[in-house]
Amino acid sequence: MEDDHIIEIFSAKDPLEANAVCSLLQGAGIRARVVGESVNQIAGSLPLNGISSPRVWVPERDKNEAANLIKRWMNEQEASDPDATIDDDCTSPEGSTEGEPSNKASDGAGTVSAVGKVLMCASGTLILVGGVLTWFAYTKAQECSAVTAADFFYFKAHATRNRVINDAIYRYHVNDRIYTGRIDDVLPGHSVPRHTVVHYDPHDPEQCVVGEMISPWQPLIYCGSAGALLMLVAYRLG
Numbered sequence: 001m002e003d004d005h006i007i008e009i010f011s012a013k014d015p016l017e018a019n020a021v022c023s024l025l026q027g028a029g030i031r032a033r034v035v036g037e038s039v040n041q042i043a044g045s046l047p048l049n050g051i052s053s054p055r056v057w058v059p060e061r062d063k064n065e066a067a068n069l070i071k072r073w074m075n076e077q078e079a080s081d082p083d084a085t086i087d088d089d090c091t092s093p094e095g096s097t098e099g100e101p102s103n104k105a106s107d108g109a110g111t112v113s114a115v116g117k118v119l120m121c122a123s124g125t126l127i128l129v130g131g132v133l134t135w136f137a138y139t140k141a142q143e144c145s146a147v148t149a150a151d152f153f154y155f156k157a158h159a160t161r162n163r164v165i166n167d168a169i170y171r172y173h174v175n176d177r178i179y180t181g182r183i184d185d186v187l188p189g190h191s192v193p194r195h196t197v198v199h200y201d202p203h204d205p206e207q208c209v210v211g212e213m214i215s216p217w218q219p220l221i222y223c224g225s226a227g228a229l230l231m232l233v234a235y236r237l238g
Contacts, residue, residue, distance in 0.1 A: 006033075009066045010056040018054035024073055030062045035235055036120070119234035123227040130223025138216035144199035144209050148172050152194045153180065168192040174205040181208040 009032075012018035018034045025032035036054045058066045150172040157166050168183040181198050200208035 005060045006057045007060050007063055008035075008055045009058045009063060010070055012054050012056065015054050018056055021056050021070055021073065024069060025056070025058060025062075025066050028065070028069055030058050030066055030069075032056055032058045032066065113237060116234040116237045119230045119237070123230035123234065126223045126227035126230065130220040130227070133219035133223070134216055137214060137219060140209065141199075141213060141216050143201050144207065144213070146174075146200050146202040146205075147197055148174060148200065150181065150196050150198040150210060152192060152196075155186070156182070164188060168210075170196065170198060170210050172198045172200070172208075174200065177205070179205050179208070181210040183210050 010018070010021050012021065015034070022032045022034050033056070034054050035057055150170040153169045153171040155166040156169055157164050159165075166186045166188060168186050170181050170183070172179055172181065179200070181200075183192060186192055196211050198208050198210050199213055200206075
């Protein structure tokens with residue numbers, strides 16, 4: 001039902017603007033709330049294509065009244081500051097619906113709960129970690145751009161505090177020279193392929209990765225998906 005859903009009504013440039021709009025709507029009896037304020041504080045000025053902007057959400061049944069109040073408020077702001085510009089997209093009453101509005105929305109300052117803030121922080125961190133890992137994976141893929149066949153050579157054992165671990169040593173040929181690479185930390189009793197591929201740096205064949213390399217975009221996809229899921233959970237708990 002329309003009364004059971006809330007939608008995004010305003011995308012603010014910073015938390016101060018988001019809370020000002022939220023207070024305006026709450027003063028008019030609309031159960032407005034701010035979502036994404038903590039993510040904005042984590043991301044700062046990073047170029048995340050607007051995903052870190054704090055948003056104001058309202059019940060869908062109040063979208064038209066809220067849009068009119070916001071537009072009137074923005075016109076007043078523009079009149080008091082001729083240099084200010086109005087972003088028409090910010091007052092669009094259309095948006096994707098999410099979850100069920102919390103009863104606390106009309107009592108507080110329009111912010112999410114403490115648990116929601118923690119989950120939003122974790123979500124932003126996951127997205128940033130995914131971006132960093134993707135950058136490292138892409139850089140490694142660019143360095144080790146050449147591929148050749150490799151054959152299993154022998155196991156090289158080394159001891160840890162609790163067990164003996166094997167490194168699987170592989171041998172490969174580049175320009176009539178023999179090089180070796182390895183797969184680290186193979187547990188005793190675990191098998192490794194007799195033949196595989198090795199990705200190596202054509203300018204320095206000793207720099208290599210034995211076995212298939214993951215797609216550079218996989219870390220961003222996995223971390224971004226997990227971050228989006230945490231954001232959804234945080235919003236529902238808010």
